[in-house]
Amino acid sequence: MFLQNIQFFENSLKNSDIDNIINNMVNNNDIRLNDIVTLLETKDIQHLGIVGNYLREHLYGKTVTFINNLILNYTNVCITYCKFCAFYRPPNHYESYTVSKEEVLNRIIFAKSNFNIKQVLFQGGHNPKLNIEYYEEIFKTITDKCPDVAIHGLSASEIDMISKVNRSSTVEVLQRLKESGLTTLPGAGAEILDDEVKKAISPLKISSDTWLRIMEEAHKQDIKSSATMMYGTVETVEQRARHLLKILELQRKTNGFMAFIPWSFEPNKTEIQDKGVVNYPLGGFELLKMISVSRIIFNGLIDHLQSSWLTNGVGMAQLAIFHGSDDFGGTLIGEEVVSATGARSTELLASNIINSIKSMNFIPAERNNKYEIIKRY
Ligand code: SF4
Numbered sequence: 001m002f003l004q005n006i007q008f009f010e011n012s013l014k015n016s017d018i019d020n021i022i023n024n025m026v027n028n029n030d031i032r033l034n035d036i037v038t039l040l041e042t043k044d045i046q047h048l049g050i051v052g053n054y055l056r057e058h059l060y061g062k063t064v065t066f067i068n069n070l071i072l073n074y075t076n077v078c079i080t081y082c083k084f085c086a087f088y089r090p091p092n093h094y095e096s097y098t099v100s101k102e103e104v105l106n107r108i109i110f111a112k113s114n115f116n117i118k119q120v121l122f123q124g125g126h127n128p129k130l131n132i133e134y135y136e137e138i139f140k141t142i143t144d145k146c147p148d149v150a151i152h153g154l155s156a157s158e159i160d161m162i163s164k165v166n167r168s169s170t171v172e173v174l175q176r177l178k179e180s181g182l183t184t185l186p187g188a189g190a191e192i193l194d195d196e197v198k199k200a201i202s203p204l205k206i207s208s209d210t211w212l213r214i215m216e217e218a219h220k221q222d223i224k225s226s227a228t229m230m231y232g233t234v235e236t237v238e239q240r241a242r243h244l245l246k247i248l249e250l251q252r253k254t255n256g257f258m259a260f261i262p263w264s265f266e267p268n269k270t271e272i273q274d275k276g277v278v279n280y281p282l283g284g285f286e287l288l289k290m291i292s293v294s295r296i297i298f299n300g301l302i303d304h305l306q307s308s309w310l311t312n313g314v315g316m317a318q319l320a321i322f323h324g325s326d327d328f329g330g331t332l333i334g335e336e337v338v339s340a341t342g343a344r345s346t347e348l349l350a351s352n353i354i355n356s357i358k359s360m361n362f363i364p365a366e367r368n369n370k371y372e373i374i375k376r377y
Pocket residue numbers: 078079080081082085086087088124125126157202205
C-alpha cells in the first residue's frame with residue numbers, strides 16, 4: 001500500500017482517521033465527495049502535509065519551478081461588478097483605463113529585454129468596447145515581434161464576453177485567438193464552481209457549467225489551461241469539495257489542465273468586506289491544507305500545483321512546497337488586480353524567487369509556458 005512505502009512516517013500515519021481515505025484516493029483513484037469533505041475539515045494538516053510533500057518529492061525531487069512572466073492587466077473597465085473584486089471600474093469612470101495596442105507591445109518589449117520574460121499573462125475586465133479585433137491584432141503583434149513569449153491569456157469569462165461583443169460562438173473566438181497566437185488559458189473566472197456561490201459573489205458572471213464548457217472547448221482545440229479555485233468567500237466546505245470534483249471530472253475527460261492553483265480570497269477594499277460578509281482572509285492554515293488535499297486528489301491527473309504566494313506571501317509559498325506544491329508560479333511584474341486590494345506588494349523578480357527556493361535547499365528551475373524546464377540555477 002502507498003502509505004506503507006513511507007517507512008519513516010509509518011507509525012505516525014497508521015492510526016490516523018484519514019489513512020483509509022488517502023490510501024483509497026492515491027492507490028485506487030477513488031475520489032468521493034464525502035472523503036474530500038473529510039480531508040478539508042481535518043485539523044491534521046501535518047499528516048496531510050507529509051503525504052502531499054511525499055507525492056511532490058516522488059515526482060520532482062528537489063526541483064521547484066517558476067516562470068519569468070509579465071502580467072498585463074489590459075483594461076480595468078468591467079460591466080460584471082463582482083462583489084469580491086477591488087480592481088474593476090465601470091465604463092467612463094475617471095480611474096478607468098484601457099491599454100493601447102502600442103503600449104502593450106512597448107511593455108512586453110521592455111519586460112523581454114530587462115527580465116527575459118517567457119510568458120505574458122494577459123487579463124482584464126469585461127470591457128464591452130473591445131471587439132475581437134483588438135485581441136487579434138495584439139496577439140499577432142506579440143507573436144510577430146516576440147515569438148518566444150507565450151501568451152497565457154483571457155479567462156473563460158473574458159472569452160464569453162468577447163463572444164457576446166462579437167456575436168459569435170466561444171468556439172469560434174477560441175479558434176480565431178489561437179490562430180492569432182493565444183497559447184494557453186489561465187483558470188481565472190472559476191472562483192467556486194457552484195452557482196449558489198456565484199449568485200452571492202458574482203451574479204453577472206458566467207455560470208459554472210459555462211466555465212467548464214469553455215475550458216472543454218479550449219482543451220479540444222489543444223489550448224491547454226490552468227484550473228484555479230478562489231476560496232474563502234461565502235462557500236461551504238462541501239462546495240469547495242464539489243469544485244475540486246468538477247475540475248477532476250473534466251480533467252479525466254480532456255487532460256487539458258496543466259496546473260491547479262488554489263487562491264485564498266483577499267477581502268480588502270471589496271464589496272464583500274464593506275458589507276461585513278467576510279472580514280479577513282483565511283490565511284496559512286487553510287492554504288496549506290488546500291495544497292496538500294489538491295496534491296492528493298489530483299495525483300496522477302494534474303501534474304503541477306502552484307503555491308499561491310500572491311495572496312499569501314513568499315513565506316507561505318515556501319511552506320506550500322513542503323505540503324505538495326512544485327511550482328512557484330510566475331515572477332509578477334506589472335500586476336494590478338491583487339495590488340488593487342492594497343494587500344501587499346505584488347512585484348516579485350526572478351532573483352527573489354531563486355533565493356527563496358535556494359534558502360530551502362531546493363533547486364530553482366526556470367520553466368516555459370508548457371512547464372518544460374529551460375534553466376536550472
Ligand atoms: S473579477 Fe473580473 S469580471 Fe469580476 S468585476 Fe473584477 S474584473 Fe470584472
